[in-house]
Amino acid sequence: MAQWDLLFSGATVFDGEGTPGRVEDVAVNSGVIVARGLNLPHDAAKKVIDAKGKWLLPGMLDIHTHLDLEVEVAPALDEVVRHGTTTVLVGNCSLGTCFGAQESEGQEPIVDCFTRVENIPKAVLRTCAKKMTWDNPEDYLAHFDTLNLGPNIAAFVPHSMLRIEVMGLEASISRAPTEVELQKMEAILEGAMKLGYLGLSTDGLPFHYLSNDPHTEKRIPTQFASFNELRRLLKVVRKYDRVWQTTPIIENRLKALFYFTLTSGRLFGKPLKTSALSAMEMTAAPKSAKLFLGVAKLLNSKLLDGRLHFQALGTNFRVWSDGIVSPLFEELSSTAELIALEYDDYEGRQRLMGNAE
Template sequence: MAKSDPVPYWDILIHDALVFDGSGETPQQLDVAIKGSEIAAIGENLKSGGAKQLIDGSDKWLMPGLLDIHSHFDLEVEVAPELPEAVRHGTTTVINSNCSLGIAFGKQTNHDRPEENPILDCFARVENIPKSVLSKCIDTAVTWDNTGDYIKHFDHINLGPNVAVMVPHTMLRIEVMGLEDSISRDPTDDEIEKMCQLTQIAFDQGFVGFSSDGLPLHYLANDPHRNEKIPAQHATVKEIRALGEVTRKNERMWQCTPDPDNMLRTAVMFFMTSGRLFKKTLKMTATAAMDLNTNKRAADGLLRFSKLLNSNLLKGNFTFQALSCPFRVYADGVTTPLLEEKPAFRELNAIEIEDVESRRKLLHDPAFIERFRQDWMMGKQGFNLARLQRLLSIEPTTFSRNLSDIEIVSCPNEIWDGQNAGEVYQRLLNYQATNGSRGALSEQEAQEFAKFPNPIQDDADFILHLLREFDRQFRWYTITANTRPEVLKKLLFHEQTLPGFNDSGAHLTNMAYYDGNLLTLKMAAEDSIGLVSQAVKRLTRDPAELFNIDVGSIAIGAQAD
């Protein structure tokens, strides 16, 4: 393939690798030559004499760099632009500003309201990033105040991977309406028009899509708005449709999250993908296709709905993002996104991380204890709709609240490190029923059991005691989804999904799926080389084409990443 140049001059020649080119076709044993930043030649037995560097690819796979389509590196890339955790896991392109959050409009502070800090207010609680860390990043790294300067600044930092960004709906609303108004009233027609104009400008500058949000776990972090959802969730249908039309016209991607508390609104948004209804298809991707422990039917329902949207009837282009592994979520006491699902849990999460005293005061308040118990025990007792949904495994929630699903990682009482909370609870019940003669595994455990309310009322009492005693030193995790391997594999390779709900860069103390793409490849490798080829395509060329990014292929002239 390089016959016109008898002495080729290449920077790198990778010799005799098994090449997966991103097409999904059967891989071939080939040589690949690179000059500058592009692939210069592909073939068998390419001449190595003119290459500056020769890499032996025998017994190795060569594939395009992987895309992480759901990341939150917006601030991290400003302080660590090499993004080593992403790159070392094979990711060479990240897509930022998911879930309506980003920093494209700069700090967005307001001289008339100095107490407001929109980036901190939006990121701290949604992404579980400490305010002290966020403040340092904002103060030192964010120097622009518009989307154009934001895009340009990437030319002046030493990026590890390629970085693509979307227009973040929450920050767009703040830019046009101000933080206070963006959560307290509907936008005017002029404000909707201004949002559309700014979105069009951003698309012209190279933004690859638009991100919205509906997940009912996303709350602001500062007073007086701690009980308010982030601005994107206050958007009107008229506003969403207007912004959707700008995105459709520019053939960009619309990223969204469903609102399980308002499925009608969610369905209206999802139907925007329809080319039949709106004359032109809108590309859409949504989180997330997961096999929930609390709702075993949810994933199948999502896939059927996606199939309907993509049918000839509606002519959509809709894809659910899938997570490539069990959905393990860690918590430090109450600090976890899972405890944003219920009102009483949110009361605890709204308190500043460092404010131990206020949490303990609330945890000793009889009225709060009753609210907490009501939320914790919902569906576990009585005869009601919540109980029926729980029995049928169709609960509209993610966190099961079963002690048997909680694994203790560490706590000041180290004898419980690595133990299952449900087993500890059963030993406590035995200890109390026998007046301390049985149940405890050791004298140390008996001393801990003696501190619990006696008799303990229920498992809500048990978890309340642990939170009062240990606060954030009680570190635990639970696996809420993707525990059935055969269902997980189906979701990852289903025609209605793409792997990639990695959430990289977010929830750093709660979950980190930087290796999500590699886990997809591992699962495929355990099956067949043909499935590996399909996995590579789903992690490279498919998302690159969806987001219209010039990466994801091994071909002459393609970017060599």
Template sequence: MTASPPPHLLIRGARIYDGTGGPSFIADVRVAGGVITEIGPDLAAPDLAAPDDMGATIIEAQGRWLMPGLLDIHTHFDLEAEIAPALPEAVRHGTTTVVVANCSLGLAYGHQRRDGQDPVVDCFARVENIPKPILKAVADKAIWQTSADYLAHLEQLPLGPNMVPLLPHSMLRIEVMGLHNSISRDPDDAEIAKMEALLQKAMAEGYAGFSTDALPFHYLANRPHERSRIPAQYGRFAELRRLTDIVRAHQRVWQATPPKDRPLEVLRTFFLSSGRFYGKPLKLTAVAAIDVASNKGLVVLARLMARLLNSRFVRGSFRMQALAAPFRVWAEGPLTPLAEEIPSLRRLNEPDLDDRAARRAILADPHWQAEFRAMWRAGKSGVSFARLKRILRREDYAISRNLADMEIDYAPVAEWAGRDMGSLYRHWRAVGAGEDQARSEAEAEAFTALDDLASGARDEAAFLIALLAHCDTDLCWSIVSANRDPKVVRDLVMDPLFLPGFNDSGAHLTNMAFYDGNLRALKIAQAENAVAYTVARLTREPADFFGIDAGRLEKGARADLVLINPEALAAYESEAHNQLIQRPEFGYHQRVNRSDGVVDLVLINGRVAWRDGHFSPQLGKDQGYGRCLRAVSAKAV
């Protein structure tokens, strides 16, 4: 539905952070026609009787912070936009612009269904932990076939926030080679040339950049490919160099994830950002600068790499993304993105979500159990290299193998909620030894089932195998696998060589919830008296990096604005406001954040999208809020 003209608004008495990083100031802001028309003290109130001012709104903002709309630079909202274009979980937290098609996955070429293959479902289901029925519904709507048609499609959607699409590498390979060939052989010269031509075309059309992926645990979901990685993983360095040279020539952004288990390959790949060695700096943003609890060396490597690549000698333009939150990841039984990293646990992620029988068959397999036990016990005792790596916290896997770190959210036995698995394991052993009693009939029945499944074994591995077999996805638990130390998180978020990001919004529906990541960054800044600096890093700085028209609070700028209650922000505890809700649009549940009271007002294109805890009834129905933003400049950062 086409929207009526944007209203006339006057925001009075706010403390303004304009996104430049300069000192804040108190002023009024006038908005008309979707743009900021005036900024200054004591602006005249609109004449509500005048034809031009009829329906005008005066917003009293004394004691509030007014800033440009916030950018979320690592999202997968392109999928949700096809089903629920308002993107409410972005808007309610003050996000007015989202970058989509990260990690080499997206919808630039539509559903790409050919030869019985369903690439959108195959690529997204396990990598982004989105149920297949939702992905099939998205693919059914994705009837365009070219990158230009996708941009035209986005311009017709009643978007909530603005969307900034990247051109995704996996989908580019599928478009040129087909899904099967893209994971089974190298492209020939003609196919490389066609990829270059399509990427060149997308850059000319205004795509903000190009996304690739090299994380070694991103796998396809559909048979017979469930043990193959997504197509971008099979692109060799020579292919990557030729494609990123096009991105470099257009001064656009390359978004990447590293081959984390191969440090020398990480360095070689990211050196493509160098202006000294490749003629011109290539803007590169990578995920992620997080402090992994089991491997403290990764965050050290991230810091060293940022300083090396951005040095005057290398002359790169490199920004790793730092998450402004503890990296808490939820699991439904064995299903969690962290499990994909470990071969034995990855097997449990291969069956479809509703195929409990297949998972239980795997859990009952003696060969699988032996493999799992070996993994679980590695480095926990004796003298070995694995033991040394565990002591030094330089382990290979991000997931903790400490039961005390695994916190139960809900389970078939009500008494288990809120407990860690270590205490539950000890209680199970004590009950079995006659040293304690079950606390309910339900727990007694569950422990009997665990005893039968464990076949007399009482070690941690046997307990976990039995627990997963008995409960499957009815057991929900979480673990903070990174960013446990608030001081380290603060240092990463504030580091000028990083950018706040890696929220992964729109993906991992039941596994993660960092939709409020920008607010968490502002809360850190508030405690450090660095609000102006951080507002710039959430608005103008990423907008300039991606070369888009956003992140400004100045006369003539599009009126994407956010009004924050600083007292509510100071009191906000995100971890306590995490919820699992039902999303009728998806027919599925989703883990979300609730920061109500922190964000008073969100304007998108001069229109009220959120005010005082409520969405505009027209959000997601009328055009005129968010737009598809194309790259319009290439400002160096």
């Protein structure tokens, strides 16, 4: 009687331990690897896959995606799994959908927050928002059971959406939260940690703007939070040994370093796992890699007892954009005005392009 469900025969196996690939057989039963080695018996498996000349490796984990909306309309996420990724994390950079569409009093937070940050047309975002039947973090997780998912999904609580949920969009970009509102944010976040959320995501990049009038010159809500607000919310994350996902405040290095001290166990009682996304401009700032490594070394030292790790590609890459529509052009005030216009506002774009001022 077969003791294994599946046997991969003669594969070149990369096990993720950093060692060179080696040819061997791998047996799987009930979704778990139960045996590895040469010449495992074929008659012990219900199914044998001849993997000679092919690579076999653990499913990859994509720790930074913005598939929050795509997974609702195309849950198989074919382009993800065909590259070998079996788990994706959503809710990054303070944006996500765990509170549903959050539409009220004419406000469209999904449209307002995602359009310019992710360069997704508003019509597409409104279609995605209509598919959202939940309005809280618990029901959000439960709804994945109804989808025919390709990869596994795990989520952060997105700080911009948390502020909107408690304060409303207008207040979240115009004033500080009251004590009652801050306590409510803490309670919601704690509830999400108990449900299994990965942690909290925030954002500090200077070119993440809202897209709807009259707020096109305002940044997304997370960037209006004070150090004290983040300290209190991250105390909850720290309590459950979860993760703070963020981006550096690149406009002010000293302020960025100050905020990154929130990872410190020495200063705040317990180390906080911190994952900071950063694309390094190697042409204009060739020493940026050394700077990031130096910051991490300082904060992770015995003196500060932090757990800061930067997310950065280990190689150069190019960015291709569809004309002016790219988050990178948000860094310039002139091109940011163009991007702030509706995608189909041809006359408005021509008017700006023809303005000598």
